[in-house]
């Protein structure tokens with residue numbers, strides 16, 4: 475069933491109008507595993523001409539797709555969810571090899587995605603409109619009514635990042651499809667094999683010809699062309715702030731939904747339950763080596779409890795499972811996605827050491843595997859206080875007051891999430907109200923789920939709101955038909 479994705483030389487194909495097609499130019503990008511550098515396959519570096527054909531196909535197909543009933547579209551999504559679970563082992567294994575996520579977490583990415591797709595189908599069936607009487611506005615009589623329903627936008631360009639190649643692709647595709655859009659998926663290059671596998675699942679579930687298509691190629695080469703393509707009606711992007719900013723500069727009159735980088739702070743007050751706080755922070759900071767937008771990326775703690783918190787953090791970091799997913803089923807810290815990524819983390823650590831931070835634990839690197847690392851006494855003139863490592867390194871910043879904690883938290887260019895650990899609900903609300911972020915977690919690590927909650931970043935962390943219902947709304951618009959009675 476998945477043989478159609480590639481030829482005997484492991485050269486993968488793209489989904490175009492219901493067919494798996496090879497490369498026009500014969501240019502391919504090799505995909506190596508970050509775990510043992512083995513060659514997993516190669517994907518076409520698509521040409522502009524191929525992109526044009528793909529976009530035109532998606533545009534044409536959308537006109538029929540939007541006419542299907544929502545029940546017909548939902549049935550296809552339910553089938554896709556079932557198929558994902560049927561193939562969970564195979565897909566999780568591919569994820570593990572391609573992006574270095576341990577098998578346990580890879581399986582959980584696939585099953586969460588099946589839940590996401592099913593919930594999206596349910597939510598799509600519950601989208602409703604409204605009718606608004608005209609006479610509620612001053613000066614109007616009771617002779618007009620606006621019947622408002624939601625319409626799809628057209629062709630959605632979905633661009634996904636490497637760290638959740640299945641989940642963060644499906645969380646764009648499913649809401650787009652259920653409301654009647656067609657989709658062109660551009661997966662992260664490292665993650666594209668998993669993205670193509672997902673596209674095959676949707677195809678097998680019955681998505682009609684041309685309604686879902688894929689484009690592979692390096693974002694740095696093909697990105698500008700696809701994001702400014704005349705046939706694209708909406709862009710849903712997840713990735714770095716740098717690329718998000720570029721897309722937002724280059725595009726015009728195309729609505730954007732962007733989830734970008736973060737520097738999520740865990741603020742710890744004097745009265746926090748330090749045992750629970752330390753467990754939450756360690757889980758939040760180090761799972762998948764901190765390669766999550768919502769990872770806890772700095773700890774801002776009241777001086778009076780800092781020593782005790784640091785001691786508990788050190789203890790728990792010592793219990794983390796570190797290694798290579800090829801050898802262990804369940805791990806917290808795994809090799810980073812690339813040498814470039816690991817070099818960047820090393821740079822941030824060196825800067826912190828040079829500027830006087832105290833290394834509590836970790837700090838060593840073997841290849842691209844970086845030990846879970848905690849720095850104490852990090853100050854605001856160190857890069858680690860502000861930059862997103864996307865790796866297993868967390869700074870502790872000691873503060874004297876709630877106000878100082880809030881000020882440092884808000885000085886960041888990012889505004890994805892923050893946590894506040896306290897047993898005082900008034901303090902929790904006071905701080906939550908001041909923080910410039912999309913979501914504040916009280917007594918919990920920062921994290922995206924459950925996936926029907928709104929998920930958004932402010933400042934450089936994004937624009938627009940995701941979350942199942944919110945994504946469906948973002949990828950549709952109101953259409954008003956006004957009935958006028960002349961009586």
Ligand code: NAP
Nearest residue numbers: 635636661662663692693694697713714717733734735767
């Ligand atoms: P990235 O380098 O920005 O890449 C994201 C996607 O954009 C990939 O598909 C990439 O393709 C593509 N791309 C690159 N240049 C492009 C261009 N000029 N135009 C259009 N697309 C382009 O990010 P990443 O390394 O995959 O992911 C890590 C970053 O994503 C971190 O900053 C993390 O915080 C952020 N992230 C945020 C969220 C969130 O929900 N807020 C979730 C996950 C990740 P190629 O792979 O071919 O370059």
Ligand code: G3H
Nearest residue numbers: 637766767768921922923
């Ligand atoms: O990497 C960004 C993801 O949206 C984070 O999702 O909090 O469920 O790991 P997560």
